[in-house]
Amino acid sequence: MKQMRRMQPANAARATTILIALAAAVLPRLAGALEFPLSPDTEVVGAVQTIEAAHEDTFVRLARRYDVGFEELRQANPDVDPWLPGEGTEIVIPTQFVLPRAERRGIVVNVPELRLYYFPESGDRVITHPISIGKQDWATPYGRTSIVRKAVDPSWYPPASVRQEHAERNDILPSVVPPGPDNPLGTRALYLGIPGYLLHGTNKPYGLGMRVTHGCIRMFPEDVESLFEVVGVGTSVALVNQPYKLGWGEDGLYLEAHRPLDEDIEEGSWSATELTRVFVGATQLRQTNNMHWRNAETVMHASAGIPRFVSIEPMQVLPPLRTAESAIADQQMADQSVPGASMEPDGLETLDAQ
Numbered sequence: 001m002k003q004m005r006r007m008q009p010a011n012a013a014r015a016t017t018i019l020i021a022l023a024a025a026v027l028p029r030l031a032g033a034l035e036f037p038l039s040p041d042t043e044v045v046g047a048v049q050t051i052e053a054a055h056e057d058t059f060v061r062l063a064r065r066y067d068v069g070f071e072e073l074r075q076a077n078p079d080v081d082p083w084l085p086g087e088g089t090e091i092v093i094p095t096q097f098v099l100p101r102a103e104r105r106g107i108v109v110n111v112p113e114l115r116l117y118y119f120p121e122s123g124d125r126v127i128t129h130p131i132s133i134g135k136q137d138w139a140t141p142y143g144r145t146s147i148v149r150k151a152v153d154p155s156w157y158p159p160a161s162v163r164q165e166h167a168e169r170n171d172i173l174p175s176v177v178p179p180g181p182d183n184p185l186g187t188r189a190l191y192l193g194i195p196g197y198l199l200h201g202t203n204k205p206y207g208l209g210m211r212v213t214h215g216c217i218r219m220f221p222e223d224v225e226s227l228f229e230v231v232g233v234g235t236s237v238a239l240v241n242q243p244y245k246l247g248w249g250e251d252g253l254y255l256e257a258h259r260p261l262d263e264d265i266e267e268g269s270w271s272a273t274e275l276t277r278v279f280v281g282a283t284q285l286r287q288t289n290n291m292h293w294r295n296a297e298t299v300m301h302a303s304a305g306i307p308r309f310v311s312i313e314p315m316q317v318l319p320p321l322r323t324a325e326s327a328i329a330d331q332q333m334a335d336q337s338v339p340g341a342s343m344e345p346d347g348l349e350t351l352d353a354q
Contacts, residue, residue: 035127043247044254049093053085060206066093069114069130069209075305098245098256098307101281106236111140112243113258129223134215145193147235153179154189188228246282252311259303
């Protein structure tokens, strides 16, 4: 499988202007948490939605409205400008999911998917939220832990390494940031058993669904407040690394593929061999050889984050899918012929408080 790398965005000045405007804007929330009924055999939940963009829509606004992440929207709509989709443009809202292959207990965070799943003790439903995770040099860890402490209106104690990083940008952080609008933890914090890591809200919700934190897991304010009310100290938390998820729908196997994290790609740890691994995991209890491997490889390469049917009958071979990288490359070529034209905005690295 080809190695896939994110292209670096350009035009920091334009991005800064956009993000300042978004920070001051009121971003209405029109939909609640994504909650789905669950049975022991359920492996695929939800349904993909398609909407028409309004004139004022951006991916930032749509992400908040539909409880999806910015990168999820980008991957599902590689040919659409995330900042100016245009009135009437069809937008795919990726609200269908193959559930992670993990114990359905407490919280499961699928790090490369940038998504959290909560399985209540009743076992009859699953609730899912988009998240932000750690930047490459501040990676969110994997493993099993639990919630060890909860806090309303937490204070933030930035570690020395974070204070030094900010100081290098002439942004001097205090040793303690008290609760309030300047606190990057937002109004709720769930502390993990891994020292220094927590699930928390944010005072910058427009950065949700990207790799922008110092390793912690960031959520929309309304999402973390909802989760805070239903989980207690001792709740299990599993942090897993599953960019490719294969599960059974009513009519066969569905594959949902996300780009592996950059550090995993660089190590060469993700290849077609991983497809064999997820196939074995999905067919341990339900034996079949009815998977269209060529179609599955196509879905893996596209990494659009949308479950695609990959059983053999009665479907045709899938055409190659567009990736976000190929769409950006095409736009780059077009921009070369337009003086002053630019790619998507830069500056998202300013959303890295915690």
